Amino acid sequence: MSKSVNLASSVFRTDIFSNKCSIVTGGSKGIGKAIAIELASLGSKVVIASRNSKEIQESAESIKSITGNEHIYGIECDIRKEESVKNLVKSSIDKLGGINFLVNNAGGQFPCPVENMTIKGWKAVIENNLHGPFIMCKEVFDSYMKENGGSIVNILAEFKRGFPLMAHTGAARSGMDNLTKTLSMEWASYGIRVNAVIPGTIVHKSMIKHYGEKFTSVLDILRKKIPVQRYGTCEEVSGAVCFLLSDAASFMTGGSIIVDGGQTLITPTSLFNVPEHSKLPAFQWLNNVKSKI
Numbered sequence: 612m613s614k615s616v617n618l619a620s621s622v623f624r625t626d627i628f629s630n631k632c633s634i635v636t637g638g639s640k641g642i643g644k645a646i647a648i649e650l651a652s653l654g655s656k657v658v659i660a661s662r663n664s665k666e667i668q669e670s671a672e673s674i675k676s677i678t679g680n681e682h683i684y685g686i687e688c689d690i691r692k693e694e695s696v697k698n699l700v701k702s703s704i705d706k707l708g709g710i711n712f713l714v715n716n717a718g719g720q721f722p723c724p725v726e727n728m729t730i731k732g733w734k735a736v737i738e739n740n741l742h743g744p745f746i747m748c749k750e751v752f753d754s755y756m757k758e759n760g761g762s763i764v765n766i767l768a769e770f771k772r773g774f775p776l777m778a779h780t781g782a783a784r785s786g787m788d789n790l791t792k793t794l795s796m797e798w799a800s801y802g803i804r805v806n807a808v809i810p811g812t813i814v815h816k817s818m819i820k821h822y823g824e825k826f827t828s829v830l831d832i833l834r835k836k837i838p839v840q841r842y843g844t845c846e847e848v849s850g851a852v853c854f855l856l857s858d859a860a861s862f863m864t865g866g867s868i869i870v871d872g873g874q875t876l877i878t879p880t881s882l883f884n885v886p887e888h889s890k891l892p893a894f895q896w897l898n899n900v901k902s903k904i
């Protein structure tokens with residue numbers, strides 16, 4: 612790998628993934644892009660995949676320039692479509708030489724109470740967050756990991772108390788939690804570990820664009836209740852993903868890491884309010900290139 616300048620200062624040793632090949636779905640922006648940057652900065656060859664072909668190529672170029680890693684490829688793919696996933700996996704193996712790591716990050720939803728939800732809307736979100744990651748796992752397994760082992764990390768969203776206004780995503784993420792556990796057992800004998808990362812509220816450019824300023828401003832009420840008293844950064848999610856992919860997590864499979872600043876511990880009946888503080892600041896190794904995420 613030619614490493615001219617690496618602007619991404621991960622906490623991990625810079626060669627830990629130097630012989631690895633990774634796919635990150637939804638790597639064109641937000642959390643997925645941060646994960647792809649960190650993997651690339653640690654030496655992995657990386658394919659990022661998303662639906663917008665122009666955006667995915669531009670992101671691949673920007674990851675190359677941020678990390679100095681030339682082995683970054685953008686491939687157009689809709690994870691909901693089996694043929695598109697087959698093409699992604701085949702092209703990735705052709706370009707990278709294999710697939711050691713799969714990060715199922717692509718996903719998302721829209722806020723909507725069930726009484727207003729159409730069947731089409733329900734299906735779109737279930738396909739994006741459950742069916743799509745399932746096809747990705749299956750195709751990567753059949754095409755490479757069954758023979759060679761590997762490590763898979765699924766990005767979920769907190770679902771354990773239900774998900775009012777986002778029932779579709781709650782159901783899909785709960786399904787992915789179960790699938791993560793099932794695959795960890797079914798595929799252990801193939802040398803494959805399967806884990807999950809559950810981000811809390813990670814506010815970044817495209818997230819604000821997707822939900823709108825009005826919706827995200829409501830989040831400020833929530834921010835005050837979060838024990839760390841702030842939202843998370845994309846890099847803070849990425850660190851957990853890299854840990855799970857790495858040998859440091861070699862005894863972890865079927866597990867999940869919650870990266871939410873303590874948000875899931877808040878209950879409506881809690882009498883305790885965290886005093887205002889700024890003692891737990893964000894960890895942002897991408898400070899100098901923040902505008903690119």
Ligand SMILES: CCCCC/C=C/C(=O)SCCNC(=O)CCNC(=O)[C@H](O)C(C)(C)COP(=O)(O)OP(=O)(O)OC[C@H]1O[C@@H](n2cnc3c(N)ncnc32)[C@H](O)[C@@H]1OP(=O)(O)O
Nearest residue numbers: 718719720721723729731732733735736739768812818821
């Ligand atoms: C604040 C709390 C944080 C909660 C924790 C989670 C945070 C995050 O996940 S942040 C990441 C946010 N990013 C995304 O969600 C991006 C990904 N989202 C999407 O790609 C889409 O929103 C989609 C998957 C949900 C819809 O995909 P798409 O294929 O583009 O959808 P269609 O145009 O085919 O629509 C199908 C159908 O879905 C209904 N629908 C879609 N959008 C909305 C909406 N905004 N409001 C209500 N209903 C919606 C609708 O029925 C669509 O059919 P048509 O009516 O025929 O268009």
Ligand SMILES: NC(=O)C1=CN([C@@H]2O[C@H](COP(=O)(O)OP(=O)(O)OC[C@H]3O[C@@H](n4cnc5c(N)ncnc54)[C@H](OP(=O)(O)O)[C@@H]3O)[C@@H](O)[C@H]2O)C=CC1
Nearest residue numbers: 637639641642661662663689690717718719768812813817
């Ligand atoms: N940000 C947050 O607070 C939280 C996020 N999450 C989850 O983390 C993951 C990343 O979130 P975030 O970075 O904020 O989201 P973004 O909306 O910023 O990015 C989503 C990425 O997924 C891609 N994508 C969406 N649908 C598909 C599809 N069908 N096929 C291929 N690519 C697709 C998008 O590209 P394109 O649209 O061009 O295809 C984009 O690259 C998502 O699963 C999200 O739901 C979970 C909890 C909280």
